[in-house]
Amino acid sequence: MLNYVIKRVGIAIPTMLILIILSFLLMHAAPGGPFTSDRPLPAQVLANIEAKYGLDQPLWRQMINYVWGVVTQFDFGPSFKYKDRTVNEIIAQGFPITLKYGFLSFIFAIGVGIPLGAIAAIRQNTWIDYLAVGVSIGAQVLPNFVMAPLLVIVFTLWLGWLPGGGWGGGSWEYLIMPVIALSTSYMASIARITRSSMLEVLNTNYIRTAKAKGLPTKTILLRHALKPSLLPVISYLGPAFVGLITGSVVIDIYFSTGGMGYFFVNSAMNRDYSVMMGITILVGFLTIMFSLVIDLLYAWVDPKIRY
Amino acid sequence: MIVANKKKIHQMSDNLSESEFVQGRSLWADARRRFMGNKAATVSLYILVLIVLFSFIGPWFAVWTNEEIDWGAMGSAATQGMPSFATGHFFGTDDLGRDIYSRVIQGTQISLMIGVIGAAIAVVVGTLYGSISGYVGGRTDQIMMRIVDILMAIPFMFVLILMLVVFGRSIGMLFVGIGLLSWLDMSRIVRGQTLSLKNKEFIEAAQATGVSDFKIITRHIVPNLLGVVAVYATLLVPGMILAESFISFLGLGVQEPNTSWGALISEGAGTIRYDTEWQLLFPLAFFVVSLFCFYFIGDGLRDALDPKDR
Numbered sequence: 001m002l003n004y005v006i007k008r009v010g011i012a013i014p015t016m017l018i019l020i021i022l023s024f025l026l027m028h029a030a031p032g033g034p035f036t037s038d039r040p041l042p043a044q045v046l047a048n049i050e051a052k053y054g055l056d057q058p059l060w061r062q063m064i065n066y067v068w069g070v071v072t073q074f075d076f077g078p079s080f081k082y083k084d085r086t087v088n089e090i091i092a093q094g095f096p097i098t099l100k101y102g103f104l105s106f107i108f109a110i111g112v113g114i115p116l117g118a119i120a121a122i123r124q125n126t127w128i129d130y131l132a133v134g135v136s137i138g139a140q141v142l143p144n145f146v147m148a149p150l151l152v153i154v155f156t157l158w159l160g161w162l163p164g165g166g167w168g169g170g171s172w173e174y175l176i177m178p179v180i181a182l183s184t185s186y187m188a189s190i191a192r193i194t195r196s197s198m199l200e201v202l203n204t205n206y207i208r209t210a211k212a213k214g215l216p217t218k219t220i221l222l223r224h225a226l227k228p229s230l231l232p233v234i235s236y237l238g239p240a241f242v243g244l245i246t247g248s249v250v251i252d253i254y255f256s257t258g259g260m261g262y263f264f265v266n267s268a269m270n271r272d273y274s275v276m277m278g279i280t281i282l283v284g285f286l287t288i289m290f291s292l293v294i295d296l297l298y299a300w301v302d303p304k305i306r307y
Numbered sequence: 308m309i310v311a312n313k314k315k316i317h318q319m320s321d322n323l324s325e326s327e328f329v330q331g332r333s334l335w336a337d338a339r340r341r342f343m344g345n346k347a348a349t350v351s352l353y354i355l356v357l358i359v360l361f362s363f364i365g366p367w368f369a370v371w372t373n374e375e376i377d378w379g380a381m382g383s384a385a386t387q388g389m390p391s392f393a394t395g396h397f398f399g400t401d402d403l404g405r406d407i408y409s410r411v412i413q414g415t416q417i418s419l420m421i422g423v424i425g426a427a428i429a430v431v432v433g434t435l436y437g438s439i440s441g442y443v444g445g446r447t448d449q450i451m452m453r454i455v456d457i458l459m460a461i462p463f464m465f466v467l468i469l470m471l472v473v474f475g476r477s478i479g480m481l482f483v484g485i486g487l488l489s490w491l492d493m494s495r496i497v498r499g500q501t502l503s504l505k506n507k508e509f510i511e512a513a514q515a516t517g518v519s520d521f522k523i524i525t526r527h528i529v530p531n532l533l534g535v536v537a538v539y540a541t542l543l544v545p546g547m548i549l550a551e552s553f554i555s556f557l558g559l560g561v562q563e564p565n566t567s568w569g570a571l572i573s574e575g576a577g578t579i580r581y582d583t584e585w586q587l588l589f590p591l592a593f594f595v596v597s598l599f600c601f602y603f604i605g606d607g608l609r610d611a612l613d614p615k616d617r
Contacts, residue, residue, distance in 0.1 A: 015456075015461070018457055137602075246462060291460060
């Protein structure tokens, strides 16, 4: 196990460094510096500004400084567009919001998806099964940017039950639509995966043995069937996490929730490279950490994996 | 005894040589038969063909082109731009007086093109990369797959947007970006298949007769992978369309005057508060129906071609 942990961390660290270096080089490949504008600044002023941001140093030096700042202090440097704010401040403003509805979406996707898939498998070929399969196929083609406007049409324009956007300090009525819009397609995928793996498990010999032994159905399902059938779900959680965090960009734009996605798209429009880089690296860090945790969890849960 | 047997044997061999040669069914004919037996997949295929035909024949029936502006509907789309046959705006207009019918046709063409070309890039790169990695094996294989692992851990949508901003937003960049970042899954699948193929006798025979490695990969390995590749390619197309629509929804993808399903959905979604639901619902319907069809066709192909499920 320890070997596996070391090996797995050994992949995560270079991945992170490559991501940082890649986005740094991408930023420098961009035509025009961050301070090129329609009204050219006097040469002296430009030189001073570039010295302040450290842009007068050679590229490798800038890169080392940047990587060092990110790795040791989680410091992404100043924003190039909002002169009085650092990237860290911008992230600190948006991140808690993204975290709140992202976490709720994650819980929703798992909490609804797994029971739905499990019930569908247990009651295979009944109306519950057909309903669950129908929902999960339908939701596959309803990604967040399709769900969001549809929800607004129904619940804001027709029924008038929920506010069509905004954050409202994170109170529940502002959270419902973002969470549902973000998590529906992942909920559906989790339900589908749970259903098919549960069906597989229910046909195995040890479940038949358990039945023959006369164990109550509840014990069979909870003690013997649930855990092995959740293994594929666990390995899907990594991609689902990436999907949720990517989808949060749409949610922030469409519902004006004010999370990180809003700043990301805004800085993409304004060519505010340092903010874009900061958010990309942060998201990459979260993704890599999460997939690390998932892999270790998987290795711990699955008794078949040996090292 | 022996004579009798000899007679029998002769008889049998006569029978064998005279009996009609049974027409063998090739893998592909077999697969086609299985695919056609799948109702959902066949119906999806027909619908998809209709959508593609519509995107080419549709302009003949359009009253307004995608560039004409209906000045009467401009600024008052909610009252003047309703879908109607009388005004010639079958799907209504947007607030600039542009005909949604023509825009949906344009968007359909561009979205489908991005889906197909993006998937094609992913197929070519992924198949070559995966088959080389699997065939060569050893240290090369390890390094090549480690690179894939690392690239897979990177949140690709964010990097893609970064690339689009840095290198300028254009359809060409979108193709390159989506295609280059989406071959990873394909290369893994192909590598796995290659590993199981490379120890088969016919590959050994090719090696023994002195065929070069590159030729073995292109002439003997890749053709045997086509079934699996075809299945995942059909599933890649909707994936590409989704990715493009996502970026266009954010306003970072296809730029005016071009449009795509994602861009149209984005526009429609931004204006639903002004009572112009048709602006959202028509492109949305095309998007959702097409994706449905692609998924069903992909499922049908997998059932028909994937040797695992037989």
